[in-house]
Amino acid sequence: xxxxxxxxxxDSYKTSHYLQYPQGTQYINSYIESRGGEFKHSLVFGLQMFxxxxxxxxxxxxxxxxxxxxxxxxxxxxxxxxxxxxxxxHNGLLPIEIQAxxxxxxxxxxxxxxxxxxxxxxxxxLTSYVxxxxxxxxxxxxxxxxVSFECRKLIEKYLLETAEDTSGLPFKLHxxxxxxxxxxxxxxxxxxxxxxxxxxxxxxxxxxxARRYYHADMAGFSIPAAEHSTITCWGKHKEKEAYENMLxxxxxxxxxxxxxxxxxxxxxxxxxxxxxxLKAKVEQSGGTLVVRPDSGDPIAIVTETIERLxxxxxxxxxxxxxxxxxDCIRVIQGDGVSLKTIEAILxxxxxxxxxxxxxxxxMGAELLQKVNRDxxxxxxxxxxxxxxxxxxxxxxxxxxxxxxxxxxxxLALIKNELGEFKTVRENNLxxxxxxxxxxxxxxxxxxxxxxxxxxxxxxxxx
Numbered sequence: 001x002x003x004x005x006x007x008x009x010x011d012s013y014k015t016s017h018y019l020q021y022p023q024g025t026q027y028i029n030s031y032i033e034s035r036g037g038e039f040k041h042s043l044v045f046g047l048q049m050f051x052x053x054x055x056x057x058x059x060x061x062x063x064x065x066x067x068x069x070x071x072x073x074x075x076x077x078x079x080x081x082x083x084x085x086x087x088x089x090h091n092g093l094l095p096i097e098i099q100a101x102x103x104x105x106x107x108x109x110x111x112x113x114x115x116x117x118x119x120x121x122x123x124x125x126l127t128s129y130v131x132x133x134x135x136x137x138x139x140x141x142x143x144x145x146x147v148s149f150e151c152r153k154l155i156e157k158y159l160l161e162t163a164e165d166t167s168g169l170p171f172k173l174h175x176x177x178x179x180x181x182x183x184x185x186x187x188x189x190x191x192x193x194x195x196x197x198x199x200x201x202x203x204x205x206x207x208x209x210a211r212r213y214y215h216a217d218m219a220g221f222s223i224p225a226a227e228h229s230t231i232t233c234w235g236k237h238k239e240k241e242a243y244e245n246m247l248x249x250x251x252x253x254x255x256x257x258x259x260x261x262x263x264x265x266x267x268x269x270x271x272x273x274x275x276x277x278l279k280a281k282v283e284q285s286g287g288t289l290v291v292r293p294d295s296g297d298p299i300a301i302v303t304e305t306i307e308r309l310x311x312x313x314x315x316x317x318x319x320x321x322x323x324x325x326x327d328c329i330r331v332i333q334g335d336g337v338s339l340k341t342i343e344a345i346l347x348x349x350x351x352x353x354x355x356x357x358x359x360x361x362x363m364g365a366e367l368l369q370k371v372n373r374d375x376x377x378x379x380x381x382x383x384x385x386x387x388x389x390x391x392x393x394x395x396x397x398x399x400x401x402x403x404x405x406x407x408x409x410x411l412a413l414i415k416n417e418l419g420e421f422k423t424v425r426e427n428n429l430x431x432x433x434x435x436x437x438x439x440x441x442x443x444x445x446x447x448x449x450x451x452x453x454x455x456x457x458x459x460x461x462x
Contacts, residue, residue: 006054006094007067007083009133015071018079018125024388026121028128029410032114032138033423034107035377035403042376043149043458044105044113045193046141048449049213051098051440054133058092058443059083085122093443095120096127098134099436101413103449104196104457106149109376112411112423112436114138119442124385131380139378140186143371144193148173149458151339151363152197158346158356162322172360173342174200175220176334177368190368195219196454200360203368214451224250225258225292232263239264240273247278253286258332260292270305274329275312283313283328290330290360298336299348305331306354322355334362338370381406412436 034042064083071078100114107113118126151173159166175194181187184205191206201220210219226246234242243259250257261269282289293301315323346356382394393408409425412434416422439447
């Protein structure tokens with residue numbers, strides 16, 4: 001199967017919808033929004049990635065033949081005539097137009113984020129057909145970017161309170177999520193969404209995606225780091241030698257190396273191995289050793305780890321009254337990390353007068369995998385249709401769930417006199433600026449953004 005066959009990138013029931021619209025339907029307009037969920041806003045991200053990967057490449061006769069064979073065997077209708085029309089009259093490029101708000105925009109929920117309409121009256125069925133692919137292309141990276149944004153905002157809050165500055169913020173949350181993602185593609189998309197807010201990652205797929213789709217030669221950075229196997233292969237009796245090897249191989253002036261230290265006894269590793277036997281080597285390296293505990297209750301373990309390292313290596317008290325480890329030693333917590341545990345850890349540190357400067361976090365499945373479409377209640381709904389040259393509002397308003405009421409008409413996004421985002425009908429726009437920009441039409445990406453631009457835009461909300 002051609003995995004890039006866009007015709008197959010849909011739900012089964014979509015294949016029969018071309019037979020379900022009123023006769024004479026010429027245009028259908030649909031929009032995408034976050035209807036609510038865990039956060040009051042969403043950090044918009046990811047649409048350009050999807051457009052470049054899928055919508056700028058034409059469908060082929062082979063795609064049509066493959067889809068026809070599959071759908072017939074699957075038991076659903078197939079609009080072969082419609083797809084062959086697109087192949088013949090549009091050179092295989094989809095006759096649709098997509099409007100969207102700038103990526104990196106922090107958009108309050110219940111506002112239009114993107115809007116799509118067919119540009120050829122013969123292809124009104126196409127708007128809804130692309131819902132599955134288009135909605136997925138927006139909800140997942142936007143949700144990950146939003147979770148990452150909330151983590152950044154939280155960490156920044158504690159840095160402002162307990163540290164001298166926030167210069168280390170871009171590297172305070174490291175993406176550990178690649179192995180916990182459902183696929184390599186998921187890891188790339190979600191990992192790149194995280195990089196809209198931070199610059200630390202171990203997800204190589206995200207680096208590749210940033211290069212391919214957002215003009216970022218190097219979007220994120222990492223450091224040499226140990227895993228349990230590279231420590232435990234030395235044997236318990238040579239734990240010190242394993243640690244010393246890490247320093248010999250990777251430490252040095254301005255270099256950073258992370259070493260997991262709980263393979264056997266974390267407290268022995270800190271108090272005796274790092275804190276006594278290897279202390280001078282750590283202090284004289286000119287770089288930074290990052291100690292990684294990887295088991296136990298995260299809140300208790302992080303604060304106790306910092307406390308013991310301070311006992312061994314000393315500390316200074318900054319101008320805000322919080323204690324800071326010397327530059328040669330830091331801590332990273334990569335086990336059980338979520339938005340909630342980050343807050344709990346940083347608050348426990350604050351209570352113990354430990355600066356947030358002492359710690360960084362590695363976040364895995366909570367960042368890339370433990371989200372779903374309902375985290376921000378994403379939906380794509382038809383809002384307007386032109387039938388026999390007459391436009392009509394299209395909406396749903398179920399009495400059993402008012403939260404699923406959809407918007408009417410072709411929409412626009414504005415900022416009101418208070419500077420607040422507001423969704424209005426396009427025909428009520430007047431002289432106000434529509435923040436929905438036409439970024440794609442008929443196979444062509446019309447407006448392209450760089451990751452640097454997205455980062456700059458997102459940073460303005462901190």
